[in-house]
Amino acid sequence: MKRYYKKSMWAIAAVVLLGASACTKNFEVYNQDNTGINPDDLKGDYNDLGALMTAQRSIINFSGGGDPNSYQLQQNLNADCYSGYFMSPTPFNGGQNNLSYSLMNGWNGEPFKVGMLNIMGSVNRLRNTNVNEEFPAVWAVAQIVKVTGISRVTDIYGPIPYSKVGTSKTSIAYDSQEDIYKSFFLELDTATANLRNQINGVTPALPFAFSRFDLVYDGDFTRWLQYANSLRLRLAMHIVKAAPELAKEQAEKALDPANGGVITTNDGAMRVKVSGSGFSNPLVFIATNWADIRIGASIVSYMNGYQDPRMSRYFDRSTDTTFPVRYQGIRIGSVGGSVTKNDYVTYSNLNVSGATPSFTLTTPVQIMTAAEVYFLRAEAALRGWANAGGSVQTLYEQGINVSMQQWGVNAGTYITDNTRVPEAFTDPKNSANNAPSPSAVTVRWDDAATQAVKMERIITQKWIAMFPEGQEAWTEYRRTGYPKLFPVVNNFSGGVISSTTQIRRLPFTQNEYQTNAAEVQQAITLLKGPDNGATRLWWDVAE
Numbered sequence: 001m002k003r004y005y006k007k008s009m010w011a012i013a014a015v016v017l018l019g020a021s022a023c024t025k026n027f028e029v030y031n032q033d034n035t036g037i038n039p040d041d042l043k044g045d046y047n048d049l050g051a052l053m054t055a056q057r058s059i060i061n062f063s064g065g066g067d068p069n070s071y072q073l074q075q076n077l078n079a080d081c082y083s084g085y086f087m088s089p090t091p092f093n094g095g096q097n098n099l100s101y102s103l104m105n106g107w108n109g110e111p112f113k114v115g116m117l118n119i120m121g122s123v124n125r126l127r128n129t130n131v132n133e134e135f136p137a138v139w140a141v142a143q144i145v146k147v148t149g150i151s152r153v154t155d156i157y158g159p160i161p162y163s164k165v166g167t168s169k170t171s172i173a174y175d176s177q178e179d180i181y182k183s184f185f186l187e188l189d190t191a192t193a194n195l196r197n198q199i200n201g202v203t204p205a206l207p208f209a210f211s212r213f214d215l216v217y218d219g220d221f222t223r224w225l226q227y228a229n230s231l232r233l234r235l236a237m238h239i240v241k242a243a244p245e246l247a248k249e250q251a252e253k254a255l256d257p258a259n260g261g262v263i264t265t266n267d268g269a270m271r272v273k274v275s276g277s278g279f280s281n282p283l284v285f286i287a288t289n290w291a292d293i294r295i296g297a298s299i300v301s302y303m304n305g306y307q308d309p310r311m312s313r314y315f316d317r318s319t320d321t322t323f324p325v326r327y328q329g330i331r332i333g334s335v336g337g338s339v340t341k342n343d344y345v346t347y348s349n350l351n352v353s354g355a356t357p358s359f360t361l362t363t364p365v366q367i368m369t370a371a372e373v374y375f376l377r378a379e380a381a382l383r384g385w386a387n388a389g390g391s392v393q394t395l396y397e398q399g400i401n402v403s404m405q406q407w408g409v410n411a412g413t414y415i416t417d418n419t420r421v422p423e424a425f426t427d428p429k430n431s432a433n434n435a436p437s438p439s440a441v442t443v444r445w446d447d448a449a450t451q452a453v454k455m456e457r458i459i460t461q462k463w464i465a466m467f468p469e470g471q472e473a474w475t476e477y478r479r480t481g482y483p484k485l486f487p488v489v490n491n492f493s494g495g496v497i498s499s500t501t502q503i504r505r506l507p508f509t510q511n512e513y514q515t516n517a518a519e520v521q522q523a524i525t526l527l528k529g530p531d532n533g534a535t536r537l538w539w540d541v542a543e
Helices: 002-020 046-059 068-076 110-128 136-157 177-199 221-238 244-255 282-290 297-306 370-382 392-406 451-466 470-480 510-515 517-527
Strands: 270-272 365-368
Touching: 068 110, 068 282, 068 470, 110 136, 136 177, 136 221, 136 470, 177 221, 177 244, 221 244, 221 365, 221 370, 221 470, 244 370, 297 451, 370 392, 370 451, 392 451, 451 470, 510 517
Parallel strands: none
Antiparallel strands: 270 365
């Protein structure tokens, strides 16, 4: 038991640290070793676990012991920009890259590697230590972390290996996205039941302080239960067009108060702490140390147009001396050709300067906010689902208010404003990038509006409140079409990806084509479309 206890504690630490999902560049090919863990690393005394945790932080995308370039390719140079939140001032590959729809093989594989090697591999290793039977509440956290991380991977590619990962060292079968989502809900059933048993004293108290290994909720299983229910609600809403009855069933289960509740306050938000010497928030690292990312035109258009009081907490003003100081975004796909980094690096950055910056190298990595959950509940109420816990308007306005509280600003008359709209975009360096206002939607709720306008209001305000978490924002844009985003200026997809519909997914990885070719071909069949950036995912139903 002593030897098992040491092993399980190390594995717990490894899995809980995966909340932000990340990768290191020094990995074994996952088809050959889907854990990436050396069994010798599991040896040692309990008192050495802190050192082991530090040594293993290279498997998450915090800079220092990890590799910020992983996060840059995993999310920042795709979903963060496709969501309308960001754009790079750096003309990678002369501007012909993923941000102008010239999808680069060397970039497209990072989310897959993260999911297969670091998330699935570590969770499988944890299960092999028998934690699921000895400490079911700890296993519940591992399951929730896995669903969190892998849901983001399938929402990038569609079909991915899931049920068969860990069963072979050669070929690994892909699952359809529909089957993966159904597995998510079953895993959340098990996880939430185990958490309720732990909370209610049905399961004995843990013989160790789980808080030592929990970078999210400091060992608070009630918070993990609320997050799990909120995650179920998020995933249910993803599939509302593809599987409306299942979506309704799962959303109502998530919202049923008897199941433990959802996140309602900002201290319940899912954020992974940056802990330990030498580790950094990867988005802030890329923005400050490399200056490879700046604010996107779409988010500035909306927030400037609405005179949103969160702007000063989200962004810094431009530092360019050739035009008046202001909040200035970069339009996606506009950097390349003769453009240099110096042309756009002076546009608005994250709020990283001043006496009280919102973003520092130790800012926790945000996965889900309380505001997002209120907007999910508002949409559930709009759809007439049970257990939403309020009217559409009340939940919509609570979402805005709790976001304002999160950022420490006064909402003022923001919620009651029915005249301001997103502003047109002007690029002071190149008028060819200018664009008219993307939308006429205002902030104030109107029960007499059409269902489409009501949905646009909910999703637009949710999108503003989720900043800077671009992965979920991109998913919601693809699912709903909202908010209305500026299209790419230069589309180098060769006519494959529509500038109007915008990019829908990333292609499968070249490594998979080389090492798992037969299963990739089957995955393309499951995808029901060509393996390119224009093919819609299972839940991405065109209207």
